[in-house]
Amino acid sequence: MIQMFHVSKSYEGGVPALADITLKIGKGEFLFITGPSGAGKSTLLKIMFGSEPPTQGQLILDGRNYIKIPQPELPALRRRIGFVFQDFKLLPNKSVFDNVALSLKVMGIPPSDVKRRVARMLTYVKLQHRANFKPLQLSGGEQQRVAIARAMVKDPAIILADEPTGNLDPELSVQIIELFKEVNSRGTTVVIATHDKALIEKYARRTIALEGGRLVNA
Amino acid sequence: MIQMFHVSKSYEGGVPALADITLKIGKGEFLFITGPSGAGKSTLLKIMFGSEPPTQGQLILDGRNYIKIPQPELPALRRRIGFVFQDFKLLPNKSVFDNVALSLKVMGIPPSDVKRRVARMLTYVKLQHRANFKPLQLSGGEQQRVAIARAMVKDPAIILADEPTGNLDPELSVQIIELFKEVNSRGTTVVIATHDKALIEKYARRTIALEGGRLVNA
């Protein structure tokens, strides 16, 4: 599903964020990425998502080989990937419902389906009572759950989640990971970047660790 | 130092976020606030900081009784309180150094002192090599540490930290809490809202828990 060969990334200003990453993630896999702050976890996820081009190396998504994913293909690719951003990236002027619905609307799903699926998804993340709130009227953890709902509602082929439980209490964190496990069991590839040792230990899935931009176990 | 009597808070739209909170935090105390997502932790901190007025009840800060803290007194109050915002609130156009320096500059500290103190603070949070970066060029955890540095650099009388380790790995989290402990041992009152059970257990300080806006143990 996702393969990387000798991928390196340096940001402008010469900061090396990733160095020589070779990695294979199979279809339907459930993978944790861990590592200290600044190790390159978010960068790795952004490269898979096509929002940061790698400086070197190659990326294979669905058997297609990319050096840099061309701009016109990005919308189609992104509709297949659910991304939970570390900083949420919610639209501040839209309600919780509309933020979640957006990722279905851009795919052209009919309105009645959208309504049903968004409502169900909000129930899963326990935000049904906040559907009409704007993001700035929510607590940190509530915003994070909106971001999760938006990524999952479209039943994507791949879910990339960047620190999805950083603002959630342990009980809720477990419930969210259970949600990820459930969609994973229906065939979705799930990649989660996290610091939460407790979760990694509890679920004991394949885990890769980054440090200073390098894989330290794979 | 901080006392609250029967404080309630309802946001516009009628959402009750806090109900009848009576609470006393002594000078030099170290307090954890915990509770599930949406319980009202951030709201409680914002009331102590004067950036959200309570709907009901009274607040005593330094022996002065406030119903609502008047606008002209806020700058002086805020210079005495270091606040780590859950969403960081960094100035996007200013460098890491300038973001941290700002909270000293607004107090009129001389430039040479500012330089020295900011540099030392950045070393404490392990960001000396990022001093000239802009916030958007930082990883999530790095941004969080800038926010922490900005709150601590001015040696405030009170530190209010909202989920300060949500984006940090466990080792770094411990180091940051050690920092808080150190300033606390020099007399600073520290209040930390956190979900991190491991930290709470490890440090075993006074902990209050909120649920649905109510204190469940005090």
Next chain:
Amino acid sequence: MRKSGSADFVYIISDALSSLKESKGTTALTSLTLGFSLAIFSLFVFVISNLNGVMEGWGEKTQIVVYVKDNVSSAEAMKDSIMKVAGVRGAEFVSKEKALSELKGALKGYEGILEGVDANPLPASFEIKVLEENNSPEGIAKVVGELKARDWAEDVQYSREWVEKLASFIKFMKIAAIGVGVFLGAATLFIMSNTIRLAVYARRSEIEIMKLVGASDMYVRAPFVIEGAVQGLFGGILAFAILAAGRAAIIGQVPSYLAFALEMPFPVPVFLLALIMAGVVMGVAGSLISMNRFLDV
């Protein structure tokens, strides 16, 4: 992998409309700026169109006078012959008698001066008007040359100085009008595009997020197109309202011999439509151009 369905278009429009509601504030500010800018520019167009009319009127007054020999040809024959000259638009016969009575009028109060004069010494003449396109020093010279060749013509007079002065004045006014027009056009375009750019700039992160969620460029553009169109529509109507109100306020004060200055150069609906169209084109183009560089996410 789902392909875009038929609901696409509906979403694009309905989302764009609801986004319009969310950004009422900046849309209103931008509409006002567009309106005022358009009003300034069309005030200029208005003044210039009417000035043009005045200048054409002056042009009409340029006259050539042919004094004719007594008893050589009939007035009708001479007039026919004059009208055949290329560039002549009209000719009016002034008889000897009329010439004398005009002189008497000019000497009013001192007619006595003419008492000793028995025979009428004044010649008859034709006052001639030339066509608009011949109303230049060269054009006039050509007509004068042809008229001089007539055997019944005693003398041909025209004020070379007046013709040249008028021509240079009209030329200057045209250059000045073009200069001011280009400046005002550039200024209003600039102001409008800057305003739109600032409004779009405030929403750059929205554009980024939409793209990250998988929206096509069209989906992201739609709200800006509709917003630009609405701004242009309101801007155009506002510009029209400002001008109409200004004209209404001033029209009672105008002495009647100056009323021409406030004539509408075009029919009112054409004017309104032109303003709206100008506003919409500018609003839409401005929005699209301004947002384009944020699309590359």
Next chain:
Amino acid sequence: MRKSGSADFVYIISDALSSLKESKGTTALTSLTLGFSLAIFSLFVFVISNLNGVMEGWGEKTQIVVYVKDNVSSAEAMKDSIMKVAGVRGAEFVSKEKALSELKGALKGYEGILEGVDANPLPASFEIKVLEENNSPEGIAKVVGELKARDWAEDVQYSREWVEKLASFIKFMKIAAIGVGVFLGAATLFIMSNTIRLAVYARRSEIEIMKLVGASDMYVRAPFVIEGAVQGLFGGILAFAILAAGRAAIIGQVPSYLAFALEMPFPVPVFLLALIMAGVVMGVAGSLISMNRFLDV
């Protein structure tokens, strides 16, 4: 608790300056808009000042003519007497001989008509100019009344129609100029304040964060004041440059008898300074007013 130290002011200024660097983009856009708006408004002021000059020139031409009886008084005595009338600015004597030669000039080619005339039947006269402030139908009438009372005055003539037409024209032009001026002033003010408001709006979260970190209102305002001043400065200079360049481009094309239309109404440095001051005042006031509502955090 530390009190604000002496470094305060230095920080406020230096931070404001570095914030200016960070927001170069919007500052440039706003400067351009300010510049163009100011240029539009001052183009109008420029045109109006010069038109005023022209109208005053016309006013000067209003003349009253007093025809005097032969051999009653000396020219000097009559002139002195005329100059004593309130409202009279100047009087020019036209002798009988000059009047006759002027008539001959008017009849050029047909002087023969006057051959039989021996005695000069034309009277001497004075052409009189009135002061600016008397240049109204009533003012003229008063002067005429006084002149008629002189015993050496044969007749006093003036064109009532011309005086009234001119007065109503000037009145109309003044109303129109005020109307257009008010409109342009309002429009440019509006455009500038909207532009500034949009630029400030894009930075509202910065203001909030500064306040949350404990910055005083003054500290938060300073960058906006300085930015507004810089925008105004550049805007004023730009407006001046546009006008100067436009004038330079057009001045070669102007026929000499129209050169007055391009005269600078004020000395150049005054004009530049006025534009800069207008820009700075608008920029600073606009910034402060726009940001104020975001300060309440």
